[in-house]
Amino acid sequence: MNLSRSIVSITFATALMGMLIVGGCSDDASRSAPSQQQGVSDILQEQKQSGESDGQGASNGTPRSGLFPADAEPTYSKVDYDLTKMGSDMVYATVNDMMVNPSSYEGKVIRMSGVYYHSRDERTGNDYFFVVIQDATACCSQGLEFVWGDGSRKWPQDYPEDGCEVTVTGVFEIYMEDEFKYVHLTKSSLEKA
Amino acid sequence: MGAFEQLITYLSYPFVVNALVVGVLVALCSSLLGTTLVMKRLSYIGDGLSHVAFGAYAVAAVVGVTRDMMIIAPVTVLAAVLLLRRGQSAKVKGDAAIAMMSVTALAIGYLIMNVFGTRSNVSGDVCTVLFGSTSILTLTPFDVAACAVMSVVVVAGFALIYNRVFAVTFDEAFARAAGLPVGRYNLVIAIMVALVIVVGMNLVGALLLSALVVFPALSAMRVCRTFKAVTVIAAAIGVSCALVGMLASIMLGTPVGSTIVVLDALAYASFCAIGFLKRRI
Numbered sequence: 001m002n003l004s005r006s007i008v009s010i011t012f013a014t015a016l017m018g019m020l021i022v023g024g025c026s027d028d029a030s031r032s033a034p035s036q037q038q039g040v041s042d043i044l045q046e047q048k049q050s051g052e053s054d055g056q057g058a059s060n061g062t063p064r065s066g067l068f069p070a071d072a073e074p075t076y077s078k079v080d081y082d083l084t085k086m087g088s089d090m091v092y093a094t095v096n097d098m099m100v101n102p103s104s105y106e107g108k109v110i111r112m113s114g115v116y117y118h119s120r121d122e123r124t125g126n127d128y129f130f131v132v133i134q135d136a137t138a139c140c141s142q143g144l145e146f147v148w149g150d151g152s153r154k155w156p157q158d159y160p161e162d163g164c165e166v167t168v169t170g171v172f173e174i175y176m177e178d179e180f181k182y183v184h185l186t187k188s189s190l191e192k193a
Numbered sequence: 194m195g196a197f198e199q200l201i202t203y204l205s206y207p208f209v210v211n212a213l214v215v216g217v218l219v220a221l222c223s224s225l226l227g228t229t230l231v232m233k234r235l236s237y238i239g240d241g242l243s244h245v246a247f248g249a250y251a252v253a254a255v256v257g258v259t260r261d262m263m264i265i266a267p268v269t270v271l272a273a274v275l276l277l278r279r280g281q282s283a284k285v286k287g288d289a290a291i292a293m294m295s296v297t298a299l300a301i302g303y304l305i306m307n308v309f310g311t312r313s314n315v316s317g318d319v320c321t322v323l324f325g326s327t328s329i330l331t332l333t334p335f336d337v338a339a340c341a342v343m344s345v346v347v348v349a350g351f352a353l354i355y356n357r358v359f360a361v362t363f364d365e366a367f368a369r370a371a372g373l374p375v376g377r378y379n380l381v382i383a384i385m386v387a388l389v390i391v392v393g394m395n396l397v398g399a400l401l402l403s404a405l406v407v408f409p410a411l412s413a414m415r416v417c418r419t420f421k422a423v424t425v426i427a428a429a430i431g432v433s434c435a436l437v438g439m440l441a442s443i444m445l446g447t448p449v450g451s452t453i454v455v456l457d458a459l460a461y462a463s464f465c466a467i468g469f470l471k472r473r474i
Contacts (some may be wrong), residue, residue, distance in 0.1 A: 087446030090203060093330035098209050100333065140321055 002017040073189040076109050076151060076169055083112035083133075084167060091133050095142040100175050102183045110185055112144065113193045117162050118155060127155045131168045145184035146170050165193040196444060203443055205291075211337045212329045216435050219396045220346035222389045224409035224431030225270075225351050228411045228424045229382060231410040238276060239403035241291035242390040245272040246303075248298035250322055255309045262339055266391045272298075273387035277379055325398030325450035329439065332395060340392040348384045354381060359420050394434045396435070397450030405431065408457035415461075415468035430460050 009122070083091045091112065098105050114131040132143040146168045153159065160166065170185030201210050223239075230238055249268035253261035268418040276290055306319060321328055332340070351358065360368040361378045369375045393402045409431035438453030445452075 052228050085199075086203075087444060089327050089330060089443050089449065090206075090209075092327050093208055093212075094206070096327075097206070098330045100331075140318075140326070 004058045073191070074170075074187050075189065076111075078109065079111045079169065080108035081105070081110045083110065088134070091141055092140070095133060095144055098144065098172065098183060099142070102172070102181075104182075105172040106174055108172050109169065110144075110172050111167065113165065113167040114143075116160055116164045116166040116190075117143070118159060129155075129159065131166060144168075145182065146188040146190070147184055147186045148188050150187070160190075160192075167191050167193045200440065200444060205435035208330055208332070209443065211332055213436065213439060215332060215337055215340045215344075215392070216329055216396050216439050217432050218341060218348075219389070219393045220409075220431040221428055222344050222347040222351075222385075223393055223402075223405035225348065225424060226386055226389055227381070227406040227408075227410040227431070228413070228420070228427050229358055230386065230406060231414070232362045232420075235277070235291070236407045237288060237291050237295075237403060238273075239390060239393075239406035240387065240400075241276065241295035242269055242273055243296040243368060243394060243399035243402040244302075245269055245298040246300035246390055246394055247322055248314075250394075251302035251305045254318065255305050256433030262336065262391060265394075266267060266343075266388065269391050270384055270387040272379060273383040275388065276425065321398070322394065323398050323400045324448060325394065325396060325401065326448045328395045328398070329449050330443075340395065343388040343392050347388055350381065350385055354378065358382065362422070397453055401450045401454045404454040405435070405455050408454075408461050409434070412457075412461045412464040416471060417463040422473040430464075433459075434460055 065128070081094065083094055086094065098110075098130070112131055112133065115134055116135040117130045119128045119130065128145055129148065130143040130145050132141050134141045147170070148159075168185055168188050168190055170188030172183065173186045174181060174183050176182070206397045211325075227239075230236060245268045246265050249265040250261055253264040256264075258264055272294060276294065303319065310318075320326070351375050357368075357373060359376050360371070360373055361375055361382070365375055368378075389406075390402060393405055397405055409427035410423060412430050413426035417423045434456040435453050439449055441447070441456075442449040442452040
């Protein structure tokens with residue numbers, strides 16, 4: 001009697017949990033992910049619109065012809081921190097650690113994959129290029145600035161479209177600008193992920 | 194690179210080691226106090242206080258305080274004292290008081306962040322605090338030190354007043370009649386719970402925090418019959434699930450808090466099965 005009552009209780013609990021799971025895993029997840037994505041993308045889109053002075057050429061998200069010529073890319077035989085081989089939690093935490101403890105990473109070769117974005121400082125006219133990664137729940141993003149090669153390439157004609165998945169390999173460097181300390185990857189190679 | 198080699202590589206990062214140490218300490222404190230809270234029918238207080246802590250975090254974020262723990266800790270302690278110190282003599286009893294304070298703090302916190310917030314990604318900040326995705330991996334040195342100190346204080350305090358906690362937990366009226374300063378011990382328990390909540394938010398976030406408190410104790414109660422056994426087994430379960438959960442989430446790229454809570458739930462199911470089989474044998 002006790003056994004049958006236990007079986008009934010367990011069956012009822014399992015059925016209830018199943019109903020809750022099925023009912024809860026439909027639209028909410030898909031609705032929440034885009035809104036989280038949209039929040040971050042909106043912010044970056046605002047920066048992009050404030051920095052752009054002319055329209056983009058390609059509209060299909062693919063790199064323009066002439067991008068990533070292999071013979072013009074810096075190459076690194078040894079990578080000290082290869083974030084492309086890490087899980088998303090570690091990538092996010094490592095990039096955060098680079099911001100918090102930059103001196104521990106100075107001079108190290110870093111490789112990371114993420115979404116490419118451009119931004120322009122209207123005050124100085126300087127262009128900045130970023131590779132952005134998100135945490136496991138996609139609600140928070142970290143970005144790392146990079147300088148492609150020797151920095152001589154022209155934006156927008158030489159650079160990919162914003163939102164393109166790229167892999168960047170470069171040397172971590174701390175630099176000063178307007179009395180503020182920044183970090184970036186210098187002498188970087190840029191390749192499509 | 195094999196999984197083992199990758200894990201060894203990850204363990205070479207200081208922030209991973211910090212996360213594991215803090216996570217284990219938080220899980221230990223949560224599970225120790227969870228036994229008392231579950232037996233006093235205050236299982237949901239972890240959730241309530243974590244919502245209060247979220248509200249305090251929102252105020253700290255809006256005001257622009259760098260070390261938000263300086264605001265979160267005192268506010269959460271105050272809320273815990275209000276909820277727990279009065280014990281059985283409160284006009285509004287445990288669950289109703291927790292519910293009132295919990296939803297009010299959550300609503301006020303989110304409202305403040307939206308109306309007065311200066312950060313660009315409010316949703317991201319809220320999501321991180323509520324679910325603790327990678328918060329445990331992004332602790333500042335101050336956070337690590339504060340968490341470690343608070344955890345040591347809680348564990349040491351619990352060990353020192355263990356017998357009184359036992360008496361107050363099982364029969365408050367008898368403890369009072371026997372001459373124990375029940376109000377004072379309720380206050381100490383309240384402060385310890387608040388400290389655990391504050392540090393626990395970094396591990397699993399505000400919404401999942403009650404799992405750290407409740408599941409280990411409930412799991413242990415499936416198989417153990419004495420207060421000491423439940424406390425010890427609960428601590429072992431809590432620490433194991435937290436440690437395995439953190440390592441699994443780092444390796445698999447899953448949210449840390451959710452992974453730990455799922456493991457806690459699986460542990461509870463396992464101990465239910467063990468308890469069932471034990472009674473049948």
